[in-house]
Amino acid sequence: MDRFFSLHTTWALIGDTSRYRFAAWLTGDAHAQWAREKRIWLTRESVSVEESDSVPHTDEIYVYSPHMPPGIRLCILPDHAAAWGDHLKGFHFCLLCEGFPWKNDATVQILSGWELHQLRPPLAVLLMEAQHRVGAADLDRPAEVLREARRSYEARGIPVCVPQEGYVLGAFSLRESVIERWRAELRAKLQVLQFEIEDFPMEYQELLGQYEESKGCLGMAARDAVIYSYDTVWRSHERCLWAAWNHTAIMQLFAPGQRLNLREALRQCENVLGATQLPQWAGLDAAATCEQFAAQLKKEFREYMHVPIIYDVPISWNEIPHKNAYKKLLDQRGEEPLVYWKRYEAFVRERVPDVLCEQLGRIVYALERMIA
Numbered sequence: 212m213d214r215f216f217s218l219h220t221t222w223a224l225i226g227d228t229s230r231y232r233f234a235a236w237l238t239g240d241a242h243a244q245w246a247r248e249k250r251i252w253l254t255r256e257s258v259s260v261e262e263s264d265s266v267p268h269t270d271e272i273y274v275y276s277p278h279m280p281p282g283i284r285l286c287i288l289p290d291h292a293a294a295w296g297d298h299l300k301g302f303h304f305c306l307l308c309e310g311f312p313w314k315n316d317a318t319v320q321i322l323s324g325w326e327l328h329q330l331r332p333p334l335a336v337l338l339m340e341a342q343h344r345v346g347a348a349d350l351d352r353p354a355e356v357l358r359e360a361r362r363s364y365e366a367r368g369i370p371v372c373v374p375q376e377g378y379v380l381g382a383f384s385l386r387e388s389v390i391e392r393w394r395a396e397l398r399a400k401l402q403v404l405q406f407e408i409e410d411f412p413m414e415y416q417e418l419l420g421q422y423e424e425s426k427g428c429l430g431m432a433a434r435d436a437v438i439y440s441y442d443t444v445w446r447s448h449e450r451c452l453w454a455a456w457n458h459t460a461i462m463q464l465f466a467p468g469q470r471l472n473l474r475e476a477l478r479q480c481e482n483v484l485g486a487t488q489l490p491q492w493a494g495l496d497a498a499a500t501c502e503q504f505a506a507q508l509k510k511e512f513r514e515y516m517h518v519p520i521i522y523d524v525p526i527s528w529n530e531i532p533h534k535n536a537y538k539k540l541l542d543q544r545g546e547e548p549l550v551y552w553k554r555y556e557a558f559v560r561e562r563v564p565d566v567l568c569e570q571l572g573r574i575v576y577a578l579e580r581m582i583a
Contacts, residue, residue, distance in 0.1 A: 220282060220283055220284070220304065221283075221302050222284070222302060222303065222305065222306060223288055223299055223302040223304070223305045223332070224285050224287045224306050224308065225288050225306070225307055225321065226306075226307045226308030226309055226321070226337070227309060227310055227317060229309065229339035230287060230306075230308035230337075231243075231245050231247070232310070232342075233308055233337060233339065233374060233379070234251070234276075234285075236278065236374070236376045237276045237278045237285070238253065238275070238276045238278070239276075239277060246272065248290065249270045249271060249289060250270060250286055250287070250288060251272055251287040252272070252273045252274065252284055252285070252286050252287075253274050253285040253286075254273060254275070254276060254283075254285070255276055255277055255278075255279040255280075256281075256284070270289075278379055278380075280380065280383050283383065285306075286302070299325070299328065299331060299332055300331065302332045303332055303333075304332055304335075305325075305332050305333070306334075306337055306382060307321060307322070307325075307334060307335070307337065308336075308339055309337070309339065309360075310339040310341070310342075311339070311340070311353065311356075312356065313338055313357060314356075314363055314364075318336075322364075322369070334369060335370040335371065335372060335382070336369055336370070336371045336372070337371075337372050337374055337382055338373045339373075339374070340373065341353050357373065368392070370385045372385055397489060397578075398582060400487040400489040401487075401489060401579065403486055403487045404484075404486055404575060404578070408572065408575065411480075411564070411567065411568060411571065412564050412568065414479055415476060415479065415563070415564045415567075418476060419560060421471055421475070422475075422559065424471065426470070428463065428464055428473065429556060429560075430471075433463060433472075434552055436459065436463055437456055437459045437460045438548045438552065439541070439548075440459075441531075441533070441534040443462075444456065444459055445537070448528065450525050450526065451525055451526055452522070452524070452526060452547065453516075453522045453523070453547070456551055457512070457513065457518075460512070460555060461509055461512060461513075464559075465505055473505070473508060476564075476567060477504055477505055478501075480500075480501050480570075480571060481498060483571060484500065484501075484571075484574070485497055489578060490574065490578070493578055493581055495574070500574070503570075504567060504570050507566060508566055508567075512558060515554070516551075516555065516558060519550075522544075522547050522551075
C-alpha cells in the first residue's frame with residue numbers, strides 16, 4: 212500500500228506521437244529531441260543522484276519541466292505499446308494523448324485494453340488539435356470531428372481535455388473529477404467486500420459442522436492426536452502436559468494441506484478478500500494477508516489457552532518412556548484432559564470467528580481511508 216503515501220504522485224503519458232508535443236509544451240523546449248525508446252520523467256522537482264540511480268528501470272531519464280504542477284511526476288512511456296499494459300498499474304493517473312485524426316483505431320485499442328486491466332489507474336484523454344494548415348472551407352470539419360471524438364469518449368465515462376500551448380494545467384485539473392468518480396466505483400467494490408465480511412460468521416458456522424466430523428479439528432481423531440497420542444505429545448518436549456497439548460494443537464490446527472482444520476477458515480478469508488479486485492488494487496496480497504491472520508490466530512490461541520496455575524505441574528519425559536506410562540499419567544490427572552478440550556472447543560467455535568472478523572474489519576478500515 213506504500214504507493215498511496217508517497218510525497219509525489221506519478222502519472223503516465225501514453226498515446227500517439229502527439230504526446231511528445233504535449234511534453235514539449237511542459238518543458239518549454241519546442242525543439243527537444245526525445246529518446247523515444249526510454250521512459251522519460253518530467254518533473255519540476257530536483258532529483259537527487261541517489262534517487263535517479265535507484266529507479267527500477269535502467270532505460271529511464273529525468274527532464275526538468277518548469278510547467279509541471281508541484282508534486283506530480285509525469286512519465287512518457289516508450290513507443291512500444293507492449294510496455295504500457297505492464298507498467299500502468301504502478302501509476303496514480305494516466306493521460307492518453309491523441310492527435311488528428313481523432314478517435315482512431317489505435318486509441319480505441321488502448322482504451323479497450325485499459326478497461327480490461329483489473330489494476331488500471333484512472334485515465335483521461337487529451338485531444339491534441341491538428342497541426343497542419345486547413346483552408347477556409349475545411350475549418351468546420353476538424354472542429355466537428357473533434358467535438359464528436361470528445362462526445363464519444365465522454366459517453367464512455369472518460370474525461371477529455373483539449374490542451375493549448377501555454378495553457379497546459381487544465382490537463383492536470385482533470386484528476387479531481389476523475390478521482391471522485393473513481394472513488395464512487397471503489398466504494399461500490401468496498402460495499403461488496405463488507406457484505407462478504409458480514410456473511411462470514413454464517414459461513415463459519417457451516418464450517419463448524421464439518422469440523423465436528425470424525426476427522427475434523429473438533430472430532431475425536433483431533434482430540435486423540437492433541438491429548439491422547441503419546442508420540443505427538445512427547446515430541447513437543449514441553450515442561451507440562453497443558454503446554455504440550457497447546458504445542459500439538461497448534462501443529463494440528465494450522466497444518467498445511469490438511470483438511471478440516473483452521474486452514475479452511477483462512478481459505479474462506481482469502482475468498483472474501485477475492486470477492487472484488489479492491490484489495491488487489493490496493494496492493495494487498497490475499498494469500499500473504501491470510502498468513503498474517505494465521506499468525507494472529509496462533510498468538511490468540513496461546514493467550515486463550517494459557518496454562519492454568521492448577522495444571523502448571525512440571526513433568527519429566529524421562530519418567531514417561533512409553534505409551535502405558537503416559538496413559539497412567541493421564542489417569543492421574545483426572546479431569547484435566549476434559550477441561551483442556553472444552554476450552555479448545557470454545558476457542559475454535561467462538562474466538563476464531565471473532566478474531567478473523569476483526570482482522571477483516573481492519574482491512575476494510577484501511578481501504579476506507581485509502582479511498583478517502
